[in-house]
Amino acid sequence: MTLARPFLSDNAAAVHPKLWEAMRAADHPDNPYDGDTLSQQLDARFTALFGRECAALWVATGTAANCLALATMCAPHGGVVCHREAHIEVDEGGAPGFFLHGAKLMLADGAGAKLTPQDIAALIDPIRNDVHQVQPHAIAITQASEYGCTYRPEELADLGAFAKARRLGLHMDGARFANAAGFLGGSAEDAARAASGPVDSLAFGFIKNGGMGAEAVVLFDPDAAMQVRYRRKRAGHLQCKGRYLAAQILAMLEDDLWLANARHANAAAQEVAAGCGERLLHPVEANELFVRLTPAEREALRAQDFAFYDWGADSARFVTAWNTKPEDAQALGKAIAAL
Amino acid sequence: MTLARPFLSDNAAAVHPKLWEAMRAADHPDNPYDGDTLSQQLDARFTALFGRECAALWVATGTAANCLALATMCAPHGGVVCHREAHIEVDEGGAPGFFLHGAKLMLADGAGAKLTPQDIAALIDPIRNDVHQVQPHAIAITQASEYGCTYRPEELADLGAFAKARRLGLHMDGARFANAAGFLGGSAEDAARAASGPVDSLAFGFIKNGGMGAEAVVLFDPDAAMQVRYRRKRAGHLQCKGRYLAAQILAMLEDDLWLANARHANAAAQEVAAGCGERLLHPVEANELFVRLTPAEREALRAQDFAFYDWGADSARFVTAWNTKPEDAQALGKAIAAL
Amino acid sequence: MTLARPFLSDNAAAVHPKLWEAMRAADHPDNPYDGDTLSQQLDARFTALFGRECAALWVATGTAANCLALATMCAPHGGVVCHREAHIEVDEGGAPGFFLHGAKLMLADGAGAKLTPQDIAALIDPIRNDVHQVQPHAIAITQASEYGCTYRPEELADLGAFAKARRLGLHMDGARFANAAGFLGGSAEDAARAASGPVDSLAFGFIKNGGMGAEAVVLFDPDAAMQVRYRRKRAGHLQCKGRYLAAQILAMLEDDLWLANARHANAAAQEVAAGCGERLLHPVEANELFVRLTPAEREALRAQDFAFYDWGADSARFVTAWNTKPEDAQALGKAIAAL
């Protein structure tokens, strides 16, 4: 039997060996919750990475990371602007409604699942400034976007200026932040800063990038950070053996493993992209590909053991991961080209 | 430097080697979330253990486990009766208020942090049956209790009958369920059934018993189980690599490791108890001891490298764990006896 | 100075003299809240009107009426399907998010702001049946619709069958229910039953129809009724001098005043409609008209003292009320025809 060549998702990939090592190294008694020596290092490590003061708290899922951050910038009677296809709208089971106590997601349109100030203004400018209509309190963007597109630093600067002018919080869902940073290039610090721009908070994803069960909520506002500490506990997300989560994150930061993993995945995506030509629905700027493929073509690819999801009736989604074999990626690119 | 002899808590102890093995064995691609082969085994395994149909879902914390279960049996406008010193009231950062959308905890008194039907009736009988007063919808008990006391099967039967008569749900916080089961004795099945009695739901704790970050919400009502599946996602508790949580739990069930670990801890507690005599504030029926000790006596113990928490002005709490060294427990018992 | 001829809205019209009389007649001590003799009559009176067992509770606003009813049929993790332009989505300040604890409004499209089973199926059929996506729990329709269109009995029957087949609750926002009933014709009983069809709950509006501050939540499910009694109190909507609200509602039911008022308003709307011809954007089936009018035309009407709201760039909305003067309505119709 041939083993499947997996391009289904990066969210179920194996855990990176360095993280196993780090977790095992943490396997001795320490203070519970986030009082341990590892968790206590997070703020400083992320402050160094981003070059501005921040707090960083581990949580087990991106959903929790996003929602905890958003709850600090949107009151229950307010709204969060996001893309119509944003993960928080489409795939988080209504979590924002729960964490934000009924606040509303306000759905904007934008190419490649990215948003521009113009896209957002088109949505919120018609809202009457009265109590009958929910007012926007925050913006949530996704980096890389749900279609694998990466915001450039200048795009983020524009969004930041817009958010500031409108007094809106700006949050970044970074489930694949590493892939976006990797795409933008440079040192780890340069890449992280370029990819995050002037956001108020970032859900920095590690799980899709070789982690087991730890993401970081990065908060550039100290008041928000304090609030998230309480809200994390209240949401049942303060694990008592938090050191195993901190260990994963620190191992990711060590020697820029997070960036190396992401670049590996990105490179694999480019290998695939090389075979896709006009079939690509979106530019490949991270580790996801959306490819126009007929049902018959998809069948042909699956017959060659490539595993992936359909994306609507006429296309497919391919995702590469930190451990995608280059030869699999090349083979896939060639197989598509040969269709 | 002498290493501390730790009796602070079981919540920060190391992870059992069998669980590490099981997690590593799960380190290959599988379906995400709870679609993997391990997660899919949980319902059957717990059904076999408890001898009645149930669903079992992993979550990362006991707080989440308790609150997800309670939310199925108490409407937002209702109340949950619990002991005044229950963990959900005192130490979960208001999590029930979050998960139950503002439902009220109704605080009853009872010896050893346990509740009897009489204790509960004394609290709820005076409540006027009108809309101005919050009506009780459920009861939450803790097994073993916050003072390390274990409900006996007949006590649970009484509570079950009372809950049924009053049309109240009955939930068990089992952060130290294994220790209670271990105290009651018998085979794993006998012990589990005796310790759980007729509850509607159980937060079955593994983390304090050698786990890393996985508890099981066990739901004996299929409707509640379906609801918890949705609510778990909505609360950001559906981890995408859930197989590592399932692996921990299955390893615990394998060869009754959960019970062996608990009995080890319980035995250590009895070693300590042997030296405490009249100093004990509560009977030792699990792995916690509450011991009357003056400040000077506590200082003397700490000078011998015993680590533990003060409990009010005149006593201390000692907790044993799956990996407490028997010699440490004996030494502690002797040290207390020698005071 | 010429007095304005008001077609702005029915929501600020004066209170009907019969209601003043009824309130004054209630101005003596009675039991507080809804224990008074007037409030106690509501269930029976509405049961007689609708010909099926129901409970009827007063509340001060349509927003509260809608949301209290919806909260009985949609769990916090579920969704309520409504029209994209429904009042609960557009103009209630996020109230459903508050009362339903973060449940989601799911926005369907449909002609005239009405929904058909096909419209709803188009929205909900693509929803994956998994925990990542919010599942629909209920449908909310508006009778008459936000564009003044009235559901016919057979349309309601279809929606009822669809809701039942999909196990969805069916709620009717009846802010202008009387106008819809009046449009459908027949005796008060016939009209009420035809206009409500098989809904599970109805927010029966009186305020826009000559009331002061009382609407009725009508619940055809006894369990839902009990829940609403508690939720009404919890939402601060149980007024202690509730007899003044009950008095308004009973006065409305007396001699079918509600229907007479609505028919008066509907007739006035038809007078206006007679002059609108092709300008009408929607059929006039209640007391609202949406009329294509250029800015210059609107200016010309306002110069003749007609007061009304713009509706987008190229049209206007006119609303008639229980006390619209027939001569004003005729004058407006002629003025539009003369443009």
Added chain:
Amino acid sequence: MTLARPFLSDNAAAVHPKLWEAMRAADHPDNPYDGDTLSQQLDARFTALFGRECAALWVATGTAANCLALATMCAPHGGVVCHREAHIEVDEGGAPGFFLHGAKLMLADGAGAKLTPQDIAALIDPIRNDVHQVQPHAIAITQASEYGCTYRPEELADLGAFAKARRLGLHMDGARFANAAGFLGGSAEDAARAASGPVDSLAFGFIKNGGMGAEAVVLFDPDAAMQVRYRRKRAGHLQCKGRYLAAQILAMLEDDLWLANARHANAAAQEVAAGCGERLLHPVEANELFVRLTPAEREALRAQDFAFYDWGADSARFVTAWNTKPEDAQALGKAIAAL
């Protein structure tokens, strides 16, 4: 048949004639919601009364008034300190849990249902400053208290200083604020200022004092006021014919009717008190009396047509109102004295 002499409660008394007049005078079209000329006067009128800038919004119930104000000063993860017998804890059906999204009421003890800084400190000082325990965010006091006791200006000053030092909001439930102000004496301005002290918000009750269905939420913090405007709408409490509520409140302020009504009720209470002597459980400082009376004594009073509630097994509560007949009050005092 003799008519009952009612001392049950002030919450169901008739509406004062001046308010009927004012409501009728408002019975012409005006802007909806709070855009009408009456509602627009409230801020200025209350600012003049209290001598400091404030916003004043009408709502239909004291429960809504209290909870809307509290929601501005206590985050969902925080707590509100109140007396164990406070109305918000005992008799509002869990409304604070709803409006504050699950925040916790923290129950303090204090004589006469009043709280001192010492009472509050005794409750909150033992709370650990960590995320596992809910932290207090605000204090709610009741003026006059649930036992008819009135805070003196110096007591309020102490509470204000304490709240400020602890960074806690300070809210006053003023369901019977007028009675407290009346008790303290002086002009309307002096009495209002003395009775409110340095609170951040006040639920100024009118309904128990001759109103129909309007209370004022008075907010001395402009940010809180803006928030309440949105939250009021979201809670379904923004009535479209708000002018009838504003009319009630303005009529109450006109010629200090609110104070005259309260003083009438207070005087009647003193008439009753004159006959109670040692039977009084609390000093009579407003319009409520709690009187030690055996069941037989209560029966004897009821045989004389006095209507009132039992208060526990051995006492009774008597409440006077704006329209209590002086002869009834005197008769009750004498009847009690004669027992």
